[in-house]
Amino acid sequence: MSTEPELRRDPVTGRWAIVAPQRALRPMALSDAGPRHRSADERTPCPFCAGQEYDTPNEVFAFRDTGSEPNGPGWRLRVVPNKFPAVRRDAEPATPAAYSTELGAGRGALFCSAPAVGAAEVLIDCPEHIDNPTQLSDEQFRDVLRAYRERLVALATDASLEYVAVFKNVGAEAGASLGHTHSQLIALPIVPELIQAELTGALAHFTHTRRCIFCDLIQNELALGARLVARSDNFVAVTAFAPRFAYEMWVLPLAHQPRYESITNGAALELAQLLKRVLKALDESRHSPAYNWYLHTTPLRAGELAHYHWHLEVIPRTARPAGLEWGGGCHITTAAPERAASELRAALPASG
């Protein structure tokens, strides 16, 4: 049996999944004890620390001091291929039709699979061994957000790719396998199901109103105030109205921006400052829970959409999904988003 990663389409719903046997080999340095990993295993050097560059595959991107050499010291942020990738850069893609999500007539065979072509990269946020992104300086945090943009732009040149999923797992409960703060991206020849669901819903709203649903949502949230966590000149953070996890937050640019690629360095700094504040509030009010954040942005080939608006979702792992969640996709949370927002506002550090 092949051990190459495969994309497989669920015969009934059309949902794509990745089967990647090689990922089973990755080391899990984070222990399960405690809500979040707090210190490195002292016995093995952290492969993401300065001086350990030989422990990772060769970098594909970095912010570096002038004159420093790739894969040596002198970097501020490094992007390297994932050593245990769920997708393969060197695989031969199938025809575009093989990656279709169409149901029924256009779908072809019941059991559809195709090589999981794509890119899996790790963005090492900083050379120092810190495990909490709020400990990054504003400039380091900005550079993380700039690196997201740079990788999106670079990967868009690969015609076999349709979407770049960019995310961060903080803490073992959130799926992180190493404590040193880092982000990840997985570039795929498909558009993930939840992004597609947002695009579909947003288009339905636009067709009816000629307005972007996220722009409408922002205006409503600003007017209402009950779910507002924090805002800056150009960004806003709110708790989600119908969350999957308690304290789930959405962070959006106030102006209509379909694609994350358009973020400027100045806006990235402002977003970094806002994110640091709301993440510190989350740490403070929920005792540093494990969490994920992930970027929702327009698919690579979809142009400038009037109906879609990039945003970043932060979901703390405040509960364990059980039968209704996995069986039905319907999530139960126990903290009202309005109460969560009020708690988070109270826990915000002073500005600046």
Next chain:
Amino acid sequence: MSTEPELRRDPVTGRWAIVAPQRALRPMALSDAGPRHRSADERTPCPFCAGQEYDTPNEVFAFRDTGSEPNGPGWRLRVVPNKFPAVRRDAEPATPAAYSTELGAGRGALFCSAPAVGAAEVLIDCPEHIDNPTQLSDEQFRDVLRAYRERLVALATDASLEYVAVFKNVGAEAGASLGHTHSQLIALPIVPELIQAELTGALAHFTHTRRCIFCDLIQNELALGARLVARSDNFVAVTAFAPRFAYEMWVLPLAHQPRYESITNGAALELAQLLKRVLKALDESRHSPAYNWYLHTTPLRAGELAHYHWHLEVIPRTARPAGLEWGGGCHITTAAPERAASELRAALPASG
């Protein structure tokens, strides 16, 4: 702010979520240590054990010895309202339009919520304090499956309900809060999103082929054999082709049956025996992982569908979903379903 449970619709995707502040009060008797809870906390008596009937709300259904009184001893299986319900039986439902999932024009306000009317019940599998459903006798296990049917039939008489989600959480990692083996149901005025996605996909297949997609899937799996775990005269267990979790299994009746309500007592016994075997194989090959199972069946008001086929899904919590899963809905697993099936087959106990 109200503490009554609410159904809330995500403004962008239309996905329903339940916000139930009262659920925060429920006790969590299961510790996080170990893959699965194995023994009761000795300090507090288990509310699900024989003799502790006063510790639960009054039963709504039971299999009892002749002449025994409700809420006293003499029961073999009891169904009681959940003491910490995510939905409320006594709430006044909103108009049916309030529970619509339509996007765009028909949707109305951006932020839609409605009272979370419904029923939340706990099905206590047996009076003995055992925590592994495979330790139930064949007859006890059959009675669990009979009780699912009885509650579906009874709750269908409540015109405000559209779907009854029946599931079991085994182990703390799977969301169980008490070790004593039990199932749960949550009856809702909506059809959960994943069931709706299956209905949509199944209808698309039927429109094209005039065949039930699950019937086609069964024929293909039986012919192929690679994902076959076990079969009996009338049921089959396979590993899912595009799983969300490694070792995910689907158990289906071989004949076309849209509604679980049609299961006979004899078929329930046969299904119980098959499930016990495949769950023992899972325990054996994966060191007794936490898992959920949940019943997928036709919504209460949808009649007898030619395109839908009830089945039971078993998902072991073999990994922690991270950024791509929660951000994109795209799951990565590291064990090929064909290898998982082969391991499970090798771990099956002898028949009968």
